Amino acid sequence: MRKSIQHGAKIPPMLTRSEQDRYHRQILLIGEEGQEKLKSARVVIAGAGGLGCPVATYLAVAGVGHIRIIDHDTVDRSNLNRQILFWDKDIGLAKTWSAGEKLKSINPDIEIDAVQATIDDKTAPGLVRDVDAIVDAMDNYPARYLLNHLACTFGIPLFHGAIRGFDGQVTSIIPGKTACLACIFPEAPPIEISPVIGVTPGLIGMIQANEVIKYLLGTGELLTNRLLIWDGLRSSIETIQVERDPYCRECSHLYNDGVMREKLK
Amino acid sequence: MNVRVKAFARFREIIGSENTLQLNEGTPVIDALKTLSAGSLDFRDACFDKEGNVASHVVLMINGKRISSKDREKVVLHDGDELAVFPPVAGG
Numbered sequence: 001m002r003k004s005i006q007h008g009a010k011i012p013p014m015l016t017r018s019e020q021d022r023y024h025r026q027i028l029l030i031g032e033e034g035q036e037k038l039k040s041a042r043v044v045i046a047g048a049g050g051l052g053c054p055v056a057t058y059l060a061v062a063g064v065g066h067i068r069i070i071d072h073d074t075v076d077r078s079n080l081n082r083q084i085l086f087w088d089k090d091i092g093l094a095k096t097w098s099a100g101e102k103l104k105s106i107n108p109d110i111e112i113d114a115v116q117a118t119i120d121d122k123t124a125p126g127l128v129r130d131v132d133a134i135v136d137a138m139d140n141y142p143a144r145y146l147l148n149h150l151a152c153t154f155g156i157p158l159f160h161g162a163i164r165g166f167d168g169q170v171t172s173i174i175p176g177k178t179a180c181l182a183c184i185f186p187e188a189p190p191i192e193i194s195p196v197i198g199v200t201p202g203l204i205g206m207i208q209a210n211e212v213i214k215y216l217l218g219t220g221e222l223l224t225n226r227l228l229i230w231d232g233l234r235s236s237i238e239t240i241q242v243e244r245d246p247y248c249r250e251c252s253h254l255y256n257d258g259v260m261r262e263k264l265k
Numbered sequence: 266m267n268v269r270v271k272a273f274a275r276f277r278e279i280i281g282s283e284n285t286l287q288l289n290e291g292t293p294v295i296d297a298l299k300t301l302s303a304g305s306l307d308f309r310d311a312c313f314d315k316e317g318n319v320a321s322h323v324v325l326m327i328n329g330k331r332i333s334s335k336d337r338e339k340v341v342l343h344d345g346d347e348l349a350v351f352p353p354v355a356g357g
Contacts, residue, residue, distance in 0.1 A: 051357045139357035164354035167274040185353045186334060187321040194356025201357065229273055229351070234282070238273075240349065241329050 013039050013065075019109050023063050034217050039065040039110075041216045042131045046070050046119055046147055048095040050082040050201030051161050051208065052137035056099060057085065058209035060107045064216070067103065068113040070127055071095040082198030119143050129154050133212050136160040136181075137205065141188030145250075148173070148181035152251045157215055161201075161208040164194045166232030168204035171223050171242065172211045176254040178224040183245040200232055266290045266344030268297060273351040279307045291341045294332065295319060297348060312350065324351040 015023075015032055023035050030038075041064050045052050048071035056069050073095050075086040083095075090098040100114030117123045119138070128134050128150050136158055138144050144160065151158035151173060158173040160181055173180050207228065214220040226239045246252055270284045286300055298319060302309035314320045318338070325332045326349040332340050342348065 047357050049357045137357055139355065141355060161357070162354045163356045164274065165278075167354050169274075169354055185322065185324070189322040189353050189355050192355070194354070196356055231273070231277065231282075233278070240326065240351075242331060245333065 015039065016109070019063065022107070022109060026062065030217055030219075034219075035063060037216055037218075038063045038213070041133070042066040042068070043133045043135060043212060043216075044068040044070065044128050044131045045135045045137050046124075046128075046143070047137035047139065048073075048083070048085070048099045048114075049079070049137060049139055050163065050196060050198065051205040052135075053083045053085040053099070054202050054205030055135050055137055055161075055209045055212075056103055057106065058206055059212060060103045060110060060112070062209070062213055063107070063110060064212070066111045066113065068115060068127065068131065069096060069099055069103070070115045070117055070119055071099070072116060072118040082196055082201050084198070084202070119146065121146060124150055125153075128156065131156060133215060134158045135208055135212060136162075137208070139194070140191065141185070144181060145188070149250055151175050152180055152254060159208045159211050159215075161204045163196055163200045163204050166197060166200055168200050168230040168232070170204055170207045170211070170228040170230075171226065172215070174222070174224055175251060179242045179244045180248060180251040182250040183248045184227060184242045186245070186249075197232070200230070203230060203232070266292075266342070268292075268342045268344075269347045270297065270301060271347055271349045273349065274354055275311060275352055276308065276350050279311060280305055288342065290344060293338075294325060294327070294340050294342060294348060295338060297342055298350065311352065320352075322353060324353065325349070326351070 027035050043064050045056050048069050059067055075090045075093050075095055077091055085099045085102045094116050096114035096116045100112050103112045124146055134147055134151055134156050136144050136147050152175040155175050161170045225242055227242050228239045230237050268286050268288055272280050325337055328347050
C-alpha cells in the first residue's frame with residue numbers, strides 16, 4: 001500500500017536548473033515556492049478521454065510532479081476528434097501507453113504513472129488514496145459517483161467536469177466543506193453515447209486543470225458550491241450557486257451530523 | 266403572473282434559453298413545465314419520464330435555489346420567479 005500523503009506536510013523539493021528554465025514564465029507569477037508546490041503534488045486523472053487528455057497535458061506542462069492517469073481502453077479512430085494525446089499512428093494502442101509516451105515527451109521533468117485499469121470499486125481505492133487531488137474525467141455517472149464516494153471517504157478534493165455536444169459543466173468539491181457531486185446531481189442522467197465537438201472537452205478540461213492548479217497553489221477562488229456551465233453555441237459561461245444537501249447519501253456524515261440533521265427535520 | 270423559465274444545455278437547444286410564461290399565481294413548478302411541454306414534444310420527452318414526472322436527473326432551481334427532490338412535486342411559483350431547468354451532461 002502506498003504511503004498516505006498529508007497535503008501541506010511535505011518538504012518542498014528544490015527546483016533544478018532545467019525546471020527553473022522550463023517554468024520561468026509561470027515562476028514570474030507563482031514564484032519558486034509555488035512551483036515547488038506543484039512539483040511535490042500528486043494528482044490522479046480518472047479517464048484518458050476527451051477531458052483527461054487536456055487535463056493531463058496542461059497539468060504536465062505546468063509541472064505537477066506526479067500525474068497518474070488511468071484508463072482501460074485502446075485508441076480508436078473515432079476518439080481522434082477530441083482526445084488530443086492520441087494521433088493517427090496510435091490507433092489500436094493502449095490509451096495509457098500512448099498518453100504516457102506523449103506526456104513524458106512534453107515534460108521529462110515530471111513523473112507519469114499511466115495505469116491500464118478499469119475504474120471500479122476494487123481498483124479505484126488503491127489508485128486514488130495517496131493523491132492530493134482527483135480529477136473526474138470519466139464519461140459516466142456510476143464511475144463519477146464512485147470517485148465522489150472515495151473523495152469523501154479519503155477527504156481528497158474532486159474536480160468534476162462533464163460534456164455533451166457544445167455544452168459543458170465544471171465544479172470543484174472539497175469534501176466536508178462544500179457540496180459534493182451527489183449533493184448537486186443526486187440522480188444520474190440516462191446513459192447515451194454523447195455527441196461532442198472536440199473543443200468542448202478541451203475547454204472544460206482546461207478549466208478543470210486550472211482549478212487543480214489553483215487548489216495546489218492555494219490561490220484564487222475555486223468553483224466550490226458553484227457549477228460552471230459552458231454554452232459553446234452561444235459562447236457564454238454562467239455559474240450557478242449550488243449547495244450542500246444536508247441529507248446527502250455521500251457527504252452528510254462528514255458534518256456534525258446527527259445534530260445538524262435533527263435540526264433540519 | 267409572469268415567470269421566467271431559463272433553460273440550459275440540451276433544453277436550451279429545444280426551447281431556447283429563456284421563456285416567459287403567463288400563469289396563475291401559485292402554479293406548481295410541474296405545471297409550468299407541462300405548459301412548456303405542450304408546445305414541444307421534444308421538451309416533454311427530455312424533461313419528463315414515462316410516468317409523467319419530471320425526470321429524476323433534471324436539476325430544478327427557483328431564483329437560484331435548488332428544489333430538493335422531495336419538494337419538486339409540491340413547490341409553487343410566484344410572480345417574478347425565475348425557474349431554471351438544467352439537465353446534467355454526462356460525457357467525457
